[in-house]
Amino acid sequence: MRRLLAQAVLILALSQAAMAGQITVKGSDTMVRLCQRLAEEYMKGHKQTVIQVSGGGSSSGIAALINDATRVCASSRLLTDAETRIAETKGVKVHQVVVALDGIAIYLHKNNPIVDLTLGQLRDIYTDRITNWKDLGGPDRQIVLYGRENNSGTYTYFQKQILGGEDFADRCEPLPGTASVVNAVAHDVNGIGYGGIAWATTIKYAGIKVNDSAQAVLPSAANVSDRSYPISRELYFFLNGEPTGETREFIDWVLSSAGEQVVVESGYVPVRAK
């Protein structure tokens, strides 16, 4: 309904005049919901500006930015070397703004004696190389894997970042949402799961170590925003050159406390530590 309203507003405004500003935001499917909420909130206070949000994936957003088909590109990854080269040849100076941080927590049952895991262990657990908690110093019980359905952005991110592109173990049980994963791990003393970092009442978080000798870091908004928590990524806006005019106003608003409020409500971590 709100989207419909936003579209209605858009059409009305488009018909009014070209001088009414229009900002297009295109790119990451992961960020579509975040961008839409940012746009809606922003347009409430700035009636003269219209923001049109569309998805299609980070790659298509970057391509659109390079081809001057969008003002703002939303992306959950940096440009590849090839994309940077194309941008340079086309004279596009890519300006990068980090709008939010996305941290993935590892859930364990509260009675699980394991406290922290290394990234390597995590990969071995989810690719079926480690199948028993005793190999990690826990009790002699099989590890039960919980994950997300394969259409989830979190699934893809975890697969790329943690598993290095390998497939999840076949026996990993895919669940429809973060809440389901939390619920499953809360009911299963042998369970392990992954998902967003705002659900810690019925389960416990595993501390994550980059390697064996490193310090374990717990997932928290502060640890994600100072980049000490290893399983997190930056979510970007890319622009062609420094933003000006109403685009600048929008970007500044996104980074203000009002924008950060929307970021938090959307399940992400704002850039500045709280």
Add this chain to the structure above:
Amino acid sequence: MTPYQFKPKSRWREFLGEKFIALNAFAALIAILLIFVFIFKEATPIFTSSEVQKEASLNKMTFKQQFQPDKPSKWSWQPNSDRPKYSLWPLFLGTIKAAIIAMLFAAPLAIGAAIYSAEFASRRMREIIKPVIELLAGIPSVVLGFFALIVLATFLQDLFGLTYRLNILNAGIALGLAIIPIIFTVAEDAMNSVPTSLRDAARALGANPWQVSFTMVLPAALPGIAAGVVLGFGRAIGETMIVLMASGNAAIVSASFVDSARTLSATIAAELAEVVFGSAHYNVLFFIGTALFVFTFVVNLGGELVLQRLKIRFQGKLS
């Protein structure tokens, strides 16, 4: 009072009315045909497009594939991967295993209840049992699924000490709850439709109620009971929400009935919403839909044919 005189006012109105009603009847038939055609159409690239066949050919969906040189070949459903894997075996096996558990749980209960209700229960008792069991059919499957997910899964895990909380046993029992009313209704009807003359004949020969039921009525109604079981099986194969919520949805090939399983129907429900339109993955999901359609259609048709023949046998005519 003048007697009511039936005098058709306009012939063409009746003609139109009749044709309209006939059209309604055929609408269902046409809908089924169209549904099949459109689902199958979306699956055809598997047979025609070499681009799609590189990822998902009939061969790749059926037989073991070797994905890495150092690992043994296996059946694997990993559609979102650097190298997509579309083996249907884990899904097919999961579907069959869940349906088998459901049948083992539901058939004895439903048939037992049907025998009691049709043969032994007092009229009053019967008027309670029948609606209550049929009420079970009115419970939305999502509610049964939720029950299995939250309550039944924990109960079964504690009872049997299972490794996996969400598993086929859990999903199968919840599925069984959904098909009990189907088997019960059909089986009970079959036993009730055994002509009274046969019962009377048996009683006249001195058979007690137990003998009447088990040597006379039950054998006569057996095809009907079998049809009920078959129809229940068709429902168990196609049912989606319960297995999606209760089975854990991990696509694995194993002989165990306490492992997790991903069924064909749950795969479509979970993956179709986000799949890239026109991709091999999309075509494979529609292929699964076609297979499910054909399978449940044949099973249901078989059940209906048996019932039809039973009616002819008892009543000497189609009704």
